[in-house]
Amino acid sequence: MMGPLYKFGWFGFAYSLQLAVLIGFLFGFVLERAGFGNPRKLTAIFYLRDFAVLKVMFTAIVVCIIGLLYFSVFGWIDLARVYLLPTFIWPQIVGGLVLGVGFVMGGYCPTTSVVATVSGKLDGLVFIVGMMIGSVFFAEIFPLIEKFYVSGSKGAIRLPDVFGINSGIIAFMVCLIAVGAFWLAENVEQKFGDKDTLPRPSPKIKRSAVALLILLGLTLSVINPDRTISKSAVPEMKPKQRTKAVQKPAAASKTPASSGFKIIGDEGC
Amino acid sequence: MKERYSNPYVIGTVLGLILLFCFYTMGRGLGSSSSFARIATAGVNLVAPEHAKANGYYANYLRGGKSPLMSWLVFLTLGAALGGLFSAFISNRIKGEVARGPSIGVSIRLWLALGGGILSGFAARLARGCTSGQALTGASELAVGSWVFMLCIFIGAYGMAYFFKKEWL
Numbered sequence: 001m002m003g004p005l006y007k008f009g010w011f012g013f014a015y016s017l018q019l020a021v022l023i024g025f026l027f028g029f030v031l032e033r034a035g036f037g038n039p040r041k042l043t044a045i046f047y048l049r050d051f052a053v054l055k056v057m058f059t060a061i062v063v064c065i066i067g068l069l070y071f072s073v074f075g076w077i078d079l080a081r082v083y084l085l086p087t088f089i090w091p092q093i094v095g096g097l098v099l100g101v102g103f104v105m106g107g108y109c110p111t112t113s114v115v116a117t118v119s120g121k122l123d124g125l126v127f128i129v130g131m132m133i134g135s136v137f138f139a140e141i142f143p144l145i146e147k148f149y150v151s152g153s154k155g156a157i158r159l160p161d162v163f164g165i166n167s168g169i170i171a172f173m174v175c176l177i178a179v180g181a182f183w184l185a186e187n188v189e190q191k192f193g194d195k196d197t198l199p200r201p202s203p204k205i206k207r208s209a210v211a212l213l214i215l216l217g218l219t220l221s222v223i224n225p226d227r228t229i230s231k232s233a234v235p236e237m238k239p240k241q242r243t244k245a246v247q248k249p250a251a252a253s254k255t256p257a258s259s260g261f262k263i264i265g266d267e268g269c
Numbered sequence: 270m271k272e273r274y275s276n277p278y279v280i281g282t283v284l285g286l287i288l289l290f291c292f293y294t295m296g297r298g299l300g301s302s303s304s305f306a307r308i309a310t311a312g313v314n315l316v317a318p319e320h321a322k323a324n325g326y327y328a329n330y331l332r333g334g335k336s337p338l339m340s341w342l343v344f345l346t347l348g349a350a351l352g353g354l355f356s357a358f359i360s361n362r363i364k365g366e367v368a369r370g371p372s373i374g375v376s377i378r379l380w381l382a383l384g385g386g387i388l389s390g391f392a393a394r395l396a397r398g399c400t401s402g403q404a405l406t407g408a409s410e411l412a413v414g415s416w417v418f419m420l421c422i423f424i425g426a427y428g429m430a431y432f433f434k435k436e437w438l
Contacts, residue, residue: 004296017344019294024348026287027299027401031349032356035274039368043437046430052277057405059281060288064409067289076293083297085398085407087414092403095396096418098388100425104433106385107368109400110302110393113386114346115353120365123382128305130386135306136313137387138394139326146325149395159411170411182278199276209278 003077028115037115039107039123046104049193051185062178065171066216069225089152106130160226168220175217179210288409295341298409300402302393304346306330307337326394342402370437381436 002008006016034056035041044050071077103109106127108116113131116124142149160167189198291299310330314321314337321327330337357363369378393399396418398407404422407415 003293005294007296016295016341020341020344021348021351023287023291023295023299024345024350025352025355026348027284027345028349028352028354029356030280030284030287030352032353032362033275034277034280037353037357037362040370040437041274043430043433046426047434047438052274055277056281056284057400059278060285060405061408063282063285064288064292065411067285068292068409071289071293081296082292082410084410085403085412085415087412087417088397089414089417092396092414092418093421095392095394096421097425097428098392099396099399100422100427101429102385102388102390102392103400103422104385104426104430105436106382106389107437108382108385108389110305110389111299111346111349111399111401114301114350115357116368118350118354118363119357120363121368122365123367123369123378126379126382127386127389130383130388131302131305131390131393132309132312133383134387134390134392135309135394138391139306139310139313139324142324142326145395154413157413159413159416162413167411174411197273199278201276201278 002075003071004081007078007081027111028118031112031115032119036112037119037121037124039112039116039121042109042112043104043107044193047192048188050198051189054185055182058178058181062175062213065174066213066220069167069171069220070216073220073223073225084156084158086156087152087154088150089154091149091151094148166221166224166226168223168225171225172214172217172221175213179213284405285409288405292409297341298402298406299345300342300398300406301346301349302390302399302402304340304343305390306394307340307343310337370435372438373436378436381433 001010005011011019031037034052036053036056041050042053045053068077068079068082072079099109106113106123108124108127110131113124113127117128138145158167159170163170288299291297307330310321310327313327314331321331354363367375367378369375389399393403396403398404398415398418400419400422403415404419408419
């Protein structure tokens with residue numbers, strides 16, 4: 001079965017909501033397992049004591065990048081039908097900076113505050129109340145900042161478009177950067193962190209994981225997954241888009257397809 | 270006091286597979302911050318429906334006359350709450366408390382949590398997503414804005430970390 005299943009009509013909206021609860025359950029479960037219901041664990045990264053946040057996020061991203069591209073190569077998923085987040089560079093820069101300040105001040109990011117709240121932390125609940133106030137504030141002043149909100153619009157643009165190289169090479173580079181970042185993080189936290197709480201994986205497993213990652217990434221960069229993206233997007237439904245592979249024609253058409261339009265598009269976070 | 274959590278690389282790998290599963294089934298990624306915007310919108314709509322309809326941002330959540338809560342991400346967040354609860358329960362981590370560093374009082378910590386929440390809620394709307402919906406999901410798709418956004422989160426947090434040292438250490 002070629003994914004995304006929902007977009008190919010394998011199930012309807014009602015079922016998708018049940019699936020949402022299941023996926024959410026797994027999401028919340030792993031976050032709590034990682035200790036992300038604890039703001040001291042989360043913020044320790046900003047004091048160089050524990051880089052769990054970086055490790056979890058970066059590992060997840062690398063696994064998902066590789067997974068998506070291999071799925072595409074094997075014809076298991078039509079990436080042209082995956083909702084790609086559009087880029088609005090200025091609001092994303094300012095939003096990122098402010099969210100970072102909110103993170104270190106409040107101790108959470110949105111999802112982790114949910115996990116904290118259900119594990120009994122009052123500050124997590126207060127953080128959630130704050131997020132709602134912040135959202136209302138945003139909506140109330142929206143007419144004033146609407147121009148800024150849509151500024152720097154670049155459409156559904158990906159790193160391969162910016163650098164002009166195929167997704168496989170970018171994926172491989174991300175793998176290398178991730179390994180480098182992990183290595184650096186571990187050295188720093190050995191110095192500043194509390195050794196009792198840091199994980200101690202066996203060096204053998206670590207070495208094999210790094211080797212596997214690099215092998216997968218290197219293979220991707222050789223087979224150039226972008227070719228398959230456009231090929232798989234071509235036949236029945238989108239004949240118009242038979243353009244050059246590197247251009248990611250599919251990507252550009254994704255934004256309007258989400259029916260959302262410039263304001264929210266519903267599918268963001 | 271010293272809590273031992275799961276290995277972050279293992280968790281990261283599993284999280285990556287969950288995200289991949291999400292893409293495979295739904296054609297979209299994870300997210301949560303808009304759930305709170307939607308809950309807030311539902312509240313505003315209840316109190317002042319005229320006002321909500323007139324505002325461009327609320328109106329988008331109210332499109333089609335459906336409840337703003339009938340959204341995929343709201344259900345995902347509900348699931349996340351259940352999953353977090355289950356995990357905390359099985360490892361005996363459910364405890365009523367105000368999490369903070371040893372050298373800060375309860376009330377100031379709660380005020381900071383409120384302030385941080387307000388900033389995050391605002392910022393997530395501005396950037397069209399948070400750490401999960403924008404950074405995690407978008408970065409996996411190699412979306413340019415998401416990578417920039419993620420980098421900026423770290424810049425913002427590291428830049429201000431000094432001022433909140435007492436809150437955590």
